[in-house]
Amino acid sequence: MAASSEHTEGPKNKLALSSSPYLQQHATNPVDWYPWGEEAFEKARREDKPIFLSVGYSTCHWCHVMERESFTSLPVAKLLNDGYVSIKVDKEERSDVDRVYMTYVQATSGGGGWPMSVFLTPELQPFLGGTYFPPTDAYGRPGFVTVLKRIAGVWREKKDLIRQQSADTMRQLSEAMQPKAEEQTFEPSQSATAIKRCTDQLAERFDSKLGGFGGAPKFPRPAEVNLLLVAAQRDASADRAASSSGLSASGVAAPVQMADKTLQRMAAGGMYDHLGGGFHRYSVDEHWHVPHFEKMLYDNGQLAQTYLDAFSATGNAAYARVARGILDYLRRDMTHPDGGIFSAEDADSLDKMGKKAEGAFYVWTAEEIDEVLGADTERGKAFKRHYYVKPSGNIDLSPRSDPHGEFEGQNCLIERETVEGTASALGLTPDEAEQTLAKAREMLHAKRSDRPRPHVDDKVVTAWNGLAIGALAKASRVLTSEPDEVPRKLFPVIGRPAKEYLHDAEEIARFVKANLWDGQKQRLLRSFLSGPSDVEGFADDYAYLISGLLDLHSVTGGTEWLAFAQQLQQKQDELFWDDTAGGYFATAGTDPSILLRMKEDYDGAEPAASSYALSNLLRLAALASPQEARHLELRAKRTAGVFQDRLMDTPLAMPQMCAALHLLDAGHMRQVIIAGRSGAPDTEALMDAAHASYAPDKVVMLIDPSNEASASFWGEHNPEALAMAQGWNTDRPATAFVCQHFTCKAPTTDPEKLRASLKEAHEKAKRRPLVQQIDLSSLSKEASKTP
Template sequence: MIGADKDGDKGAVAPKHTNRLIKEQSPYLLQHAHNPVDWYPWGEEAFAKAQSEDKPIFLSVGYSTCHWCHVMEVESFESEQIAQLMNEWFVNIKVDREERPDVDKVYMTYVQAIQGGGGWPMSVFLTPDLKPIVGGTYFAPEDKFGRPGFKTVLKRVKEVWTTKKDALRESGEQVVQQLAEATSAISTSQDLPEGIAQQAVQLCANQLTRGYDSNQGGFGGPPKFPRPVEIALMLQRYKRLEQNGKESNANKALDMTLFTLRCMARGGIHDHVGGGFHRYSVDEYWHVPHFEKMLYDQGQLVNVYLDAFAICKETQYAVVARDILDYLRRQLNHPEGGIFSAEDADSAEYHGATRKKEGAFYVWTYQEIEDILPEVSAAVFASHYYVKPDGNCNLSRMSDPHNEFTGKNVLIERQSLAETAEKVGHSVENVAEILGGCREELYGFRQRRPHPHLDDKVIVAWNGLALSAFARASRILQKEPEGMQYYFPVTGCNPKEYLSAAGNVASFIRAKVYDEKAKRLFRSYRKQPSAAQGFLDDYAFLIAGLLDLYEAGGQTQWLSWALDLQSAQDDLFLDKVGGGYFSTAEGDPSILLRMKEDYDGAEPSGNSVAAINLLRLSSLLCGDRSEQYQRTAEHLMTVFEARVRDMAMAVPLMCCAFDMLAVQSKRQIVIAGVKHAPDTEALVNAAHSLYDPDKIIIQIDETDGADRDFWKANNPMALKMARRSDEGKALAYVCQNFTCFAPVSDPQSLEQLLKSHPSAPAKVSTFKLGSSSK
């Protein structure tokens, strides 16, 4: 299929080359559709060619916003000379890791095993039957720094395949067998060892604390990744210590967590002008990032900033959460309601430029700041955001090792508002207002620059994370910060708009990538559903988001869908004998390994999220279904118990699930009232106002037929309890350990009740929620 592209406008210059990727939906694959490399997508056509011609496969895996993927494309895949070698000696397959995480995971596990680490682009050579031969990540085109270049690697693999083909096949078989043995987690018991559930969060917190950076925040050295699961774990540790009366230790855990959140927000990893967070910083200061913005980061970060705000009630945390959400609505929102995947790190420095440069859209020269902003404002802004005439990317030797940002500034707050105010001789309020106006002015200027590439596919799993963030924010962020001019890129809105955004995400996923008849998800959407079916994380993350959407909005349609998805997830991925969930469904012979993933990294593990979902669902329902969810969660955790004991910091969210299991029952808050009535809304807001990892919120409107039918079928005791007062006012019932406090009707009383220790009820009713009454 190599040849000129005849399509397009008559006046446009046709690309010199076009390959099979032109027929794909993935933005990443489409980026490579005009390479001289004869790329194939992952599929039978490529496999059959490799088999019939007895050629090894070169597999290249990446994603559309990956900086080093772009570098390798420009250096190697656009090279006619290198493409000729690739096309002559190999069958070349290009995979989008976001579209096919199953393919990526198999070969990334191999690369990590042989190299001790991995990353993207991932470059792996395979036998025609898909067994790995050798692999790595980015290769420069020529030999450099003692490392073989890509041309050298191509030649060596070709030579070895020609001379030692049988040995390579045998080695590939052995590698796959070893990987299968190493990744096959099976539990022979459905009972967890004594004490591990109670110890998990402490084990993980202790390990994270040993790596805590007391100077710059975070739980490790550079490069600095925002890993929200670590924050979630430390906040859960804080809560347990507080509940046990260990106030000093609780405050230490909280202080580390809040300091980390503040450092991240002040750093260059945070886009101060446009909102949202970049992927990670290369230095210890959270300063110079790789500039791609990924949706999976945004949703998780919103949730931990929301938790911090719920604990401290400090505006700074609410502002960051709003900043991210408003960025998503402004820049990544699909017109029909879903959320796009990512924005690229690279962009053109000026309109008409043929090459892109990392960070070009985001960095500033000192002269630009002076030219764009009024003189007084520019001085205040430069002082606060560490803008220097010679550039500011020299805080660390790691910040700009290749001198790519000489003379450029990545905005970072190196001092507080009070310190800036003292330096420039203004009040704090005046400085805040000046800076807000400057950010808005710079945003308008930046919008005229060439924009980074937008990856406009909608991934179900990542939308589940965003859905959760929007839903929770709609209740936790009830009060808009005063003086909105101080907080741009926060645009300011009624929190109900966030609830509407959450509903729009859920509706989009259901309409576009859900097969109602089969009750199955597709992985993603771009113009049409992807060929790939949904994976474990698509189901688990979406279920989690729907549970949050139900707790925020009270619509049982989302809870019903979550139950359908949980049934589908169990059918497709659950290991009913060994426990836990496989990441992929059965049936695809091209996937050599079905693995039970546990690592809570940039994205949480599907198993960790699934465990928490099961415990939440068990607490919402009663009867056989509730007990089955509880048993499935416990069996899942037995699979990963050894991992928690040996390396808890690798699985922070799984540790949170263990901790939830240790709580005898979740604190159930039943709110009985007419949906959307002011008194009901006030109680729902109060129920969400405090940080409590043990709570579950059940909204029941006895006047609503759908509510009555759902709860009659799934938890009749909750329905029996859900009565308004004699005056018709909404009531809140707080229950734990199957006993319930006397109901309250005003939000202040509810907040006070929720602040009290759950093990010390004042007065109880005779109801036992989710069980039969005494």
Template sequence: MFKTLLISTTPLHRRFLFHKNSIKTKLSILPTSLPSLPSLLSIQFHRLIHSFKVLSMSEETTTTTSSKQVYKHTNRLALEQSPYLLQHAHNPVNWYPWGEEAFEEARKRDVPIFLSIGYSTCHWCHVMEVESFEDEQVAKLLNDGFVSIKVDREERPDVDKVYMTYVQALYGGGGWPLSAFLSPDLKPLMGGTYFPPNDKYGRPGFKTILRKVKDAWETQRETLMKSGTFTIQQLSEALSSSASSNKVPDGVPQNAVRLCAEQLAGNYDPEHGGFGSAPKFPRPVEIQLMLYRSKKLVENEKSSEAKEDLKMVLYSLQCMAKGGVHDHIGGGFHRYSVDEYWHVPHFEKMLYDQGQLANVYLDAFSITKDTFYSNVARDILDYLRRDMTGKEGEIYSAEDADSAEFQGASRKREGEFYVWTSKEVENIIGEHAELFKDHYYIKPLGNCDLSSMSDPHNEFKGKNVLIERSDTYSMASKLGMSQDKYFHILGLCRKKLFDARSKRPRPHLDDKVIVSWNGLAISSFARASKLLKGEAEDTKFQFPVVGCDPKEYLEVAAKAASFIKRQLYNDQSRRLNHSFRNGPSKAPGFLDDYAFLICGLLDLYEYGGGINWLSWAIELQNTQDELFLDREGGGYFNTAGEDPSVLLRVKEDHDGAEPSGNSVAVINLVRLASMVSSSRSEQYRQTAEHLLAVFESRLKDTAMAVPLMCCGADMLFVPSRRQVVLVGPKSTIDFDNMIAAAHASYDPNRTVIHIDPNNKEDLDFWQGNNENIALIAKGSPAADKVTAYVCQNFTCSSPVTDPKSLEALLNPKPL
């Protein structure tokens, strides 16, 4: 079902691809009649539709406009806040933003709509802008025959989902820029992705396509309209399926974890790590599933199988961290690698990757206590703090793959900010240059030669993408020095390169604040604040890791959450906006915004934050159920269904580059159910089970597509989730140490609750939401001391007041 497409249309187009990780809809259940839609059209139009299979899989960006510059053209996008829309504000194309003004204009002029969807850090979006949207001749064709609309897919994922689903269903793949032609009532007529401006290689260029679409609209309108209506009807039926029962058949949830792990293991790359072949995407949900499975095997006394699963995960994490997909100089991870070695990346950096990857490296550290993994987690979080966080704590969306070669240059190249020549490294580092070059495989002729896929068109000839290929211990021994000294030298060298790199033109920063992605980051910062307390006291940190006190990360998480509460949440309506840039966006919050933020808030509370975060999470869950829950059919729609311009309401399940809102929602419901009173707990559990019933066939047949949902399904049916209740003053070092002990071992089926008996807000909350917790607090023997109770199967352990004793109680069987 999920195909990797690699289509090269010119020698310079090295990455026209689409990967299974970016598909999130259930296209496998589409009616068989849908792909044959062109048969409804004339032979001539069938050929036109066929020409749209020039589906160049693209991804990328444009330059930021300067308010001081004088422009020949200015269109309506100049009034928008989206960085992507602003990049097109001075095209000769008469662009409209998505909205009623554009729709009315199309109806009034009786012309089709040309819809172009992308995002500000999208390389091929930028290519199409330069080649076509800045071209006066193309602009005239668009302005005369169409109403042209620009959409930022990060600002309006609901709009993007409708037309991306259409393109994927008809042509088997999709990507950005997304190009679609619509009727004035917004029904899709045809679509594709990137189109070169002129006819090439027997394929029609954008100008030809515009002329043909205009002619087809004038001569075959009725056929087009019927096909568009038919398509939307079929997609709507396929993507909003309901459960035949409120229950999931016995055994399905438990078998789903096993099935998914087996399917992933079957795709494991034992040589280079990861679950799949090139191009290699770091898909954290796969890691989460394998770690979850390994924990279950240990509990079932199948330690040898557990070690095999864990071995695959740890080796994959090591390969990713040592590869070029990891930014060794500045921290954080790029989007993916084009080769099997995790070496030459697509250099874009996305916030949703950083938050999820930090979490799986934290998980690996909590299992192994190996500071290799905690260092990588710190590296990611310190990058976010330094380069991706605003003054008020908001965390930005992305950094571009492209940048200029030198200050003032108009031409941009992919990876220019990140790659090095051997001579540059020698000049900048000096004394230790040879050590550094050996460590990072730097060569005079360039090092992008590991795979035929790394640099097929010699774009990085003479350039080096840093990658670690040798054993550190062996290299240090060879030089007659300790590992500590070796690592220290490497850190000094990285700092020198970082300082030199900071003088280069930076990639474009998309400073849009997206609620869902901030939720993922809030989770990782909160968890790091306690998990990293498990590092040995003598742990040494080298640049780009800052080496801060872990408690600072909790402050980052709380500040980001506070920004969202202040700027993107309406206390009266109890609703979220989706994003922020110079003010809240017009788009409302979507399912992912609620689900991901709730997850982040639960972590913020469980890892030491105030009761206000848990209270807000419950409030958001109530709103999520009100807006998105299909109470009759089960599961959550991705939109509230209140915008008539959005033609599809989808129940997404695929856990790809981002997890699906439904998968995260299941786990949120399980966690909330373990905290509140029995009546509300049962309501949460019933909602979760009804949701899983909607996706029963996925859990049974294609579990690998929904790894996080598999985990959530198993969590729901764990016989008894363990609760750790901490009672005592929260403003003490003892509290920090006890809550760190409560989280010290890896256990996704554990809930940590903390209550300060001297805090009225705490007591009032628990009195209203779970009287048993309030009773435990009132009955605790010492109000001035932190006491822990471990509860499971309706019984609680004797009180524990020592962190080490609590750790031993919670982790009798380490992995």
């Protein structure tokens, strides 16, 4: 049965009013789809029919394939409508539903992915699950039609047995996933062990030739690089000794080398969009060359932060340029008119024949490039050489790149040599080559804009916008340390002054607070399309947004952002905290249709909420009074304690949490207190200096004693810090204090001295009581004398 020839578009089904672009895509399918909810559940119970649950997202390539092959087919729709209650779920909007049934599919089949196809009893208990089903039998596997017919028959004959077995399976799964009932205490001394083991496990999997960890397909997992940057800082002297050989004393790759190689090869590969900026989802081959072409905000928000951190840690300006490329892409192509950032761009778009094809928007024939740049021009020659453009196509680096011959004759741009190498081959200076390539990219980008664009999933997801806020906020300070204050326009880099990124970060934060924070219910909402969805936020929405708001406070000193972060942390504790064993559940536990309540223990494409929460708690502790700090740090220890076994045995599963453990190991973060008038040039210079060096163990507190709101806030939340700032003479230049373990260095008004101070190694805490008081009088007097 050829499903494509049976295609029809009937009247709209019950998905038409959904707040999800993915569900709306299926609103004209002949399948009688229902959204996840009581209406569908009641129908299944009343008619005693099994449920067919299909989970995906709007930019999912194989979701589109299964829709074209099966869900638009009248015969398939009849089988579903007669024998099942069919439910569609957007995994990005209802990650709680996806999490439960993906856990089942992975536990019973050993794998998972999207589209996810699961058959449930009317009581929502799963009894068969998989991913993509072809429409007809092929390759020794049953097709979707065969599966539907078989399950309908078995249900009629053995529904009681199916109910019993599915209930038993979920009971076993629930017991396996249930966190320990007793509390485990994670001591700071264990942090070093977990960080070292995670780093060693990464080294064992490191691809020393091509970067990354493991073979194809290669995914950008920023959490891994984040951990390596932390590990490199922790052992800076060993890394310096190994810099000439690239090897640590043990003979394995040093953390900084693994991070450098991975970041460089990812940015050079076709997974990075050289014409438009931003990263695609992953590379299907080991060379980071041919990607799965969808672009996700959760990847790009994290990667921008990681490249900014790498720039701060290494001084490599190329990393700053990649970060700019990501952020300029988000600003240009993915921004809601009112300030939020959209979720994703599709992998598929219309090709020259008017058919949907993966990557059609992004790949080029050599002739197409010659038409734009000129075949024999210096610009054309430089571009084709630098990006490995070939008349026959360049999808030839690996058999994995194009196993089905879909990209024959096409070129997916990849940098195969340095700018210096291209310059030398063509008799240009590096600067001339750089400018030539940038102009060529801009011309090709303009030509590409005439092509049919991929579909944009224009819902605004709270969690992922938190990541974007953090990246943009960080860029506004970190990028002031670039060699040129305003870099040249090297397309897709626009060349914006760094401070302009702060405006974008604040616009997103205002959008989220206005549209995704229900002030009446005191709840975050998950997403926004034409309006806020009715799905309440999950733990990752709170954790990621709190992190972004803390970054925004750090670069602005704006206490309104810190106050919002504190409010959200209190609400996260209320909704998701496990009082018995500690740690955060992924869901609030208020929806009876969610059969499993879990604590995520894997930092994948989207890190576990607890990994971000651990860092957030410690950052908030460093900003708080000693009494409140004690409460927050104890909660952080309990959060890590939930994952103690995982962190000791297989820490590679949680590299983001291992990175956060660095803060726990430090004992107390460094406090950079800047006393000065907000916005004044001398204050801004110290704020830029405070963020210039890679120092994840610091918090920055701008306190303006002359500002009533600032003084009032800090008087309530950290009177000790306010007392120090009040020793500053308002007639003097802005002054910075660097404090650690209840001891402060001599205050300074010199940005360069502040930079140098923060480059010094973090000394481990001498375990003092957190409630110990500080004698601030001498420091306050000293501050008043500062020239």
